[in-house]
Amino acid sequence: MKINTKVELGIIALTDIAVHSEGGQAVRSSDIAARQNISHKYLEQILLALRQGKFVKSQKGIHGGYQLSRPADKILLCDVLNALDTNILANSCELDDDQASGIRASVNNCLWSTLNSNMRRFVEKMTLDDLIKEYKQDLTAQKDYMYYI
Amino acid sequence: MKINTKVELGIIALTDIAVHSEGGQAVRSSDIAARQNISHKYLEQILLALRQGKFVKSQKGIHGGYQLSRPADKILLCDVLNALDTNILANSCELDDDQASGIRASVNNCLWSTLNSNMRRFVEKMTLDDLIKEYKQDLTAQKDYMYYI
DNA sequence: ACTATTCCATAGTGTAATGGTAGGATTTAT
DNA sequence: ATAAATCCTACCATTACACTATGGAATAGT
Numbered sequence: 001m002k003i004n005t006k007v008e009l010g011i012i013a014l015t016d017i018a019v020h021s022e023g024g025q026a027v028r029s030s031d032i033a034a035r036q037n038i039s040h041k042y043l044e045q046i047l048l049a050l051r052q053g054k055f056v057k058s059q060k061g062i063h064g065g066y067q068l069s070r071p072a073d074k075i076l077l078c079d080v081l082n083a084l085d086t087n088i089l090a091n092s093c094e095l096d097d098d099q100a101s102g103i104r105a106s107v108n109n110c111l112w113s114t115l116n117s118n119m120r121r122f123v124e125k126m127t128l129d130d131l132i133k134e135y136k137q138d139l140t141a142q143k144d145y146m147y148y149i
Numbered sequence: 150m151k152i153n154t155k156v157e158l159g160i161i162a163l164t165d166i167a168v169h170s171e172g173g174q175a176v177r178s179s180d181i182a183a184r185q186n187i188s189h190k191y192l193e194q195i196l197l198a199l200r201q202g203k204f205v206k207s208q209k210g211i212h213g214g215y216q217l218s219r220p221a222d223k224i225l226l227c228d229v230l231n232a233l234d235t236n237i238l239a240n241s242c243e244l245d246d247d248q249a250s251g252i253r254a255s256v257n258n259c260l261w262s263t264l265n266s267n268m269r270r271f272v273e274k275m276t277l278d279d280l281i282k283e284y285k286q287d288l289t290a291q292k293d294y295m296y297y298i
Numbered sequence: 299a300c301t302a303t304t305c306c307a308t309a310g311t312g313t314a315a316t317g318g319t320a321g322g323a324t325t326t327a328t
Numbered sequence: 329a330t331a332a333a334t335c336c337t338a339c340c341a342t343t344a345c346a347c348t349a350t351g352g353a354a355t356a357g358t
Contacts, residue, residue, distance in 0.1 A: 001150065001236070001237060001239070001264070001265055001268060002236045002239065003242065003261060004315090004317085005316080005317065005318090006316085006317080008261075011256055011260065012252055012256060015252050015255075015256060016252055019252065028332095028333070028334090029333085030332095030333085036252065037248075039317090039318065041319060041320075042317070042318055044334075044335080044336090045318090045336095047334085047335095048334095048335070051334095051335090058333095059325095059326085059334080060324070060325040060326060060332095061324095061325050061326025061327060061332075061334075062326055062327045062331070062332045062333060063332085063333080064325080064326070064327095064332080064333045066334090087150070087151045088150060088151075089150070090150070090151065092151055092152040093152065099186075101287065101291060103161055103164050103168065103185065104161055104185065105287065106164075106280065106283045106284035106287050107157075107160055107161060107164060107283075109283065109287075110280055111160065111226070112157075114271070115150070115268060115271060115272070118271060119150060119264060119267070119268065122263070122264060123264070131255060131256055134255045134256075134258065134259040135255035138254065138255050138258075142250060153346085154345080154346065154347090179304085188348080190347080190348065190349080191346070191347055193307090194307090196305085197305090197306065200305090207305060207306090208304085208305085208355085209303090209304055209305050209306085209353080209354045210305085210354065210355025210356050210357095211303045211304065211355065211357065212304085212355085212356065212357090213305060213354085213355070213356090214304080214305085215305090
């Protein structure tokens with residue numbers, strides 16, 4: 001399944017902000033862009049959407065930047081996905097009334113809407129905090145590996 | 150998740166062929182188009198892909214049409230999906246070597262590739278026969294309902 | 299042989315989504 | 329004031345999508 005860049009980079013940016021604002025400081029978009037190798041201007045658009053979705057709060061001015069608007073374990077990934085792409089969790093095929101039965105309806109029930117609710121169930125259980133934990137675990141795993149060498 | 154029409158209609162067409170060729174006769178594309186309310190010419194393109202993917206065999210001429218190339222329970226939906234859309238089951242984000250670690254990698258492992266393998270596991274278990282069974286069950290359920298009234 | 303009917307194949311086309319870029323306005327710390 | 333950051337809108341090139349159009353090739357009945 002192809003995920004568009006806005007969603008992909010949005011999740012990356014959010015994770016970056018979470019990881020780099022743990023001391024309480026705001027994270028500049030230019031730093032995120034540099035670290036994650038994203039076009040700064042494009043990232044700004046994505047951050048705009050994240051702010052409008054209330055996932056981050058921003059501070060203007062010379063010491064400005066972004067922070068999470070609430071703890072990472074209160075940020076559901078399904079909400080973020082919906083904010084960045086209205087279609088990603090939408091049910092694939094909506095049927096007209098005259099297609100309420102028949103092959104189309106059966107395929108929809110058995111296949112598309114099942115696929116969709118599987119997907120939705122997964123991202124409804126995940127929070128930003130899960131991504132952060134994975135990242136930190138990857139880090140220490142790599143450090144252990146270095147040490148082992 | 151938005152499924153494109155080629156995939157959606159392809160599955161519909163395949164199911165239609167299966168259901169309407171049970172006596173052994175070939176199913177004409179024009180009949181499928183009429184029953185399922187699909188543009189005939191567009192459907193022909195989709196049937197072409199289905200034939201090239203060896204899911205159906207065709208017979209030309211005045212009594213021609215399409216039939217399944219093998220029993221419905223030997224047609225895996227994942228194969229059909231792949232034949233109709235090369236991206237649908239592809240892993241969303243491929244990482245460069247220099248992104249093999251870091252936030253991008255963690256997000257990919259924890260989120261995108263997990264989502265993708267969930268999806269793949271589901272459609273790897275399903276066959277065209279499952280769709281046909283669902284359709285027939287829906288039919289009898291509706292008949293029971295009519296009778297009940 | 300002729301013709302109707304069917305599948306086979308490619309090319310073109312209008313629309314919308316995607317993936318950005320650009321420019322500048324606004325806010326804030328110094 | 330000015331420098332640095334976010335904020336906001338507009339624009340644009342490319343691609344994918346969802347068909348349409350056109351014609352060719354094979355087959356079967358007459």
